Amino acid sequence: MIIVKIGGGKEINLEGIIADLAGIDEPYVIVHGANALRDKLAEDLGQPKQVLTSVKGYTSVYSDEKLLDVMMMAYAGLRNKRIIELCQQHGINAVGLTGLDGKMVRGKRNQGIRVYQGKKLKIVRDFSGKPQSVNTPLLHLLLNNGYVPVLTVPIIDEHNAAINTENDDVVRVLQKALEAETVINLIEAAGFLENKDDTASLIKNIPASDLKARENQVEGRMKRKMLAVRKLFEQGATRIIISDGRGDHPIVDALDGKGTVIA
Amino acid sequence: MIIVKIGGGKEINLEGIIADLAGIDEPYVIVHGANALRDKLAEDLGQPKQVLTSVKGYTSVYSDEKLLDVMMMAYAGLRNKRIIELCQQHGINAVGLTGLDGKMVRGKRNQGIRVYQGKKLKIVRDFSGKPQSVNTPLLHLLLNNGYVPVLTVPIIDEHNAAINTENDDVVRVLQKALEAETVINLIEAAGFLENKDDTASLIKNIPASDLKARENQVEGRMKRKMLAVRKLFEQGATRIIISDGRGDHPIVDALDGKGTVIA
Numbered sequence: 001m002i003i004v005k006i007g008g009g010k011e012i013n014l015e016g017i018i019a020d021l022a023g024i025d026e027p028y029v030i031v032h033g034a035n036a037l038r039d040k041l042a043e044d045l046g047q048p049k050q051v052l053t054s055v056k057g058y059t060s061v062y063s064d065e066k067l068l069d070v071m072m073m074a075y076a077g078l079r080n081k082r083i084i085e086l087c088q089q090h091g092i093n094a095v096g097l098t099g100l101d102g103k104m105v106r107g108k109r110n111q112g113i114r115v116y117q118g119k120k121l122k123i124v125r126d127f128s129g130k131p132q133s134v135n136t137p138l139l140h141l142l143l144n145n146g147y148v149p150v151l152t153v154p155i156i157d158e159h160n161a162a163i164n165t166e167n168d169d170v171v172r173v174l175q176k177a178l179e180a181e182t183v184i185n186l187i188e189a190a191g192f193l194e195n196k197d198d199t200a201s202l203i204k205n206i207p208a209s210d211l212k213a214r215e216n217q218v219e220g221r222m223k224r225k226m227l228a229v230r231k232l233f234e235q236g237a238t239r240i241i242i243s244d245g246r247g248d249h250p251i252v253d254a255l256d257g258k259g260t261v262i263a
Numbered sequence: 264m265i266i267v268k269i270g271g272g273k274e275i276n277l278e279g280i281i282a283d284l285a286g287i288d289e290p291y292v293i294v295h296g297a298n299a300l301r302d303k304l305a306e307d308l309g310q311p312k313q314v315l316t317s318v319k320g321y322t323s324v325y326s327d328e329k330l331l332d333v334m335m336m337a338y339a340g341l342r343n344k345r346i347i348e349l350c351q352q353h354g355i356n357a358v359g360l361t362g363l364d365g366k367m368v369r370g371k372r373n374q375g376i377r378v379y380q381g382k383k384l385k386i387v388r389d390f391s392g393k394p395q396s397v398n399t400p401l402l403h404l405l406l407n408n409g410y411v412p413v414l415t416v417p418i419i420d421e422h423n424a425a426i427n428t429e430n431d432d433v434v435r436v437l438q439k440a441l442e443a444e445t446v447i448n449l450i451e452a453a454g455f456l457e458n459k460d461d462t463a464s465l466i467k468n469i470p471a472s473d474l475k476a477r478e479n480q481v482e483g484r485m486k487r488k489m490l491a492v493r494k495l496f497e498q499g500a501t502r503i504i505i506s507d508g509r510g511d512h513p514i515v516d517a518l519d520g521k522g523t524v525i526a
Contacts, residue, residue: 072340077336082335098344137408141408
């Protein structure tokens with residue numbers, strides 16, 4: 001079992017990814033983002049995203065009800081359905097699902113984020129949280145009947161409300177439930193770069209024992225991604241490939257060991 | 264088996280509909296629209312919908328690639344996922360699907376619409392078409408495992424491309440496949456009105472033999488709706504209820520025989 005995580009950047013080659021997937025024999029589940037699309041749509045609708053910075057310095061998108069609406073449009077609507085259409089055109093009988101559908105991904109809503117407003121400390125609560133479990137019987141029901149699940153946010157919280165979450169965390173819960181050996185993480189970079197501005201600084205292999213050190217080496221989204229990778233390892237994944245989603249054959253390249261292989 | 268068609272008008276009481284559905288014992292499938300949401304979103308994005316008028320005088324929405332994008336956002340994204348969320352909050356384990364997902368609704372793309380451009384006759388081809396079949400095994404797979412399918416457009420054409428279609432036509436294909444006895448059609452009116460501007464002119468019962476005459480009596484969307492109703496009867500539905508989707512208890516009212524009952 002392979003889990004294919006498709007990043008939400010605007011340069012990701014969806015057509016190339018889906019064409020490659022049509023040629024592989026092993027079963028797989030797709031998880032995709034749409035952050036570039038979400039940000040553009042939010043801008044176009046005159047409600048640009050707001051970023052919260054916690055007192056500890058972590059940043060996150062402020063996911064109020066309106067942002068969730070935009071997410072539903074961008075992730076569950078446009079991006080998911082165009083991916084499903086591409087899949088069908090390549091002979092993959094895909095079914096798109098958010099975490100709400102059949103309670104596919106259940107999570108717990110965040111209690112609140114401590115932020116400074118000017119000099120005042122304030123607790124802001126939005127519709128975001130952490131995934132905790134997936135509906136494994138529904139996944140198997142679909143897979144056993146020839147359907148490829150294509151998952152995206154939002155997920156469903158403990159009160160059955162839609163919440164935003166990190167797709168990397170969805171991948172982690174999914175990997176554990178399906179006992180997937182391989183996770184392919186397609187991003188807008190060649191893989192893990194020693195120097196993020198130098199594509200030639202690609203690290204081709206990272207032993208699991210070096211993950212913590214690598215995590216400390218980077219910042220921002222890549223730091224969060226490396227933390228997700230480390231957790232994936234701790235729970236049993238045997239191979240994680242961080243690879244370029246922009247090339248002509250992103251999946252073939254990833255399985256050929258291009259990008260960064262963590263094993 | 265009941266098919267519940269929820270109209271896409273902005274006054275439809277989704278919460279009331281879903282709360283009612285949580286209380287009924289018979290199995291059902293939901294089909295929903297989102298036309299008010301689509302039109303607003305298209306306006307907000309600066310690409311208002313264009314209406315084509317065929318040489319025969321029929322009107323239809325010009326469904327180019329951009330309009331399909333907007334439809335995916337409005338129907339498959341925002342409206343479908345908020346309905347799924349409402350279902351989950353009322354204990355209904357719903358799964359939202361477009362016609363693309365698992366090739367749930369297959370159709371045939373229209374060859375082209377003959378329109379006048381000034382005085383020139385032109386054939387305009389867009390991404391629209393007619394549904395022809397549904398994926399009955401996938402519907403039964405979901406229903407037999409406790410999931411309620413919640414369907415919406417787009418559907419998939421003979422070349423596996425996304426196309427727009429009338430939800431009333433999707434209902435017709437679905438009714439036949441599931442041999443549903445009852446179809447509830449929730450609209451923004453009390454039912455079939457003798458005089459569309461007078462809510463007191465509600466016709467409470469229409470015998471199937473009068474359908475053709477009633478169809479000739481009305482215009483626009485209602486004419487198309489009555490044609491769909493007549494076709495439903497011809498293929499075996501035994502009860503069709505056109506009822507108000509705006510009240511506190513739209514489903515309870517419909518099953519109580521409020522609205523227009525055709526039997």
